[in-house]
Amino acid sequence: MANFEPKIVGFLCNWCTYAGADLAGTSRIQYPPNIRPIRVMCSGSVDSVYILRALLEGADGVFIGGCHPGDCHYVSGNYKERRRITVLKSILKSLGLDDGRVWIRWVSASEGKRYADSISEMTSHLKRLGPNPVSKYWSL
């Protein structure tokens, strides 16, 4: 598994985390190229089905980036996403599935370093976990 490069699907909020990712780039901070970012208007718009679909299609991890609690551009989207992710993780755990492939982080527009660190951290975590087992099963 030495050459395993995890694929991460990222849902980044337009107002905070996407700008944070931009800042990481313009600041020339190095981080692994394993994330495929998708810009969304709010972390609160990321339904559990998107996350599940990414995982079932073989993504090794899903990263959701939103504004810090209290900073949501739409007032409460991230608070709602926080509940939704909690529900999703609980469902995965109840079914004996690994909820460690779903990460949510609050990253503000000024936290380029935090964004880069989060992606590095998640990438090495997924490298330890190995590939998403769903890709093994044809009957999925």
Added chain:
Amino acid sequence: MKKEVVIEVKDARVKEAINSFLESLLEKNLVSALLVPREVPSKDNVVQSLMTNSNGLKEVNVISPVLPVSSARIISEMTRLSSYKNPVGVVLRSCEIRALIELVKLKQASLDNLLIIGVDCLGTYSVSDYQNLCKQGNSPSDELLRKFKEGGEDTKLRKACQVCEYPIPSNADLVIGLIGVDFEKNILLKSGTEKGEKILENFSFLPVRACTQTGPEFNQSKREESVSKYLSKKIEKRDALFSEMKEETSGGWENLLSVFSTCINCHNCMRVCPLCYCRECFFESPTFEFGSEKYLLWAKRKGSIKMPRDTILFHLGRMSHMATSCVGCGLCEQACPSNIPLLKIFKMVSYKVQQIFKYVPGRDLEEPLPLTTFKEDELRSVGEE
């Protein structure tokens, strides 16, 4: 004040005693119509029917132990566009009331002018089991009452009913009580709201207290004792089901696959689910229509893929949408042509999810749905770890 009276039962004919009460609701014009389960002409099933007069009331059987469809869904269909101007009585089981409360919170039904009459539920059989019992010539309602009286457990009841923690209806205007009641002689009729109390004022039933003096069989503490005994048995069974489930899911994906792989994507579970209210389901949207090449691409990736596709995504996705409100009626399992043990899975998953928010679906109309609200000071570790 809550009012408790008794309906006298003649010759142990429970169904008829309840029906005579329902009949007078119509005749006294206390309700303009009744939504009740009614036996079909072939006598081997019941369907919900909306009755505006008492013709055919003989066929009404509110204690029939079968639930082909949740009335919550029917009431949603009837009241979503406009609520009733005149009182309409609806006779419901606990799971139907709880689902109805959730639908009202979701703005899919209106309780205006509804008189909710809840009936103690002793459980239901699957539609096919019910039909078979009828074919054997027995009345399933009488049989179940008899078994219940003898304290025996009926393992033929639907799994959902065997593990149901809510046999007594809550949030009802009136409750017809059978558990802990000597129903061959008397049935308890209890008001739960002011509306229900006002209805009872139109009747000359004997109050419970007066009854206690004449028949020692009937007293409140006995009912409470019976209910809690009955409940503890159910909860024990539920916990056994949960631990069974826990063992089965220890295999992760592999296990989940073997459970769901026979799903034929008919979406019956979604159609009968009283909580699946979306007019247009995401899983039936063009999102899941693909060109021929796409299928080949997927197949090439793994060598082969199961068809129809996206069945697990459907179940997990549906779960993530309705687990916070699942009332555990088990109709999903009853409607499944592939015998997928949906009740077991959904009940456990939902129970865990609801515990996070200390939410009990159908408990209180004022309690907001967990996914539509939030607290600033909660789940602090999420997003910060």
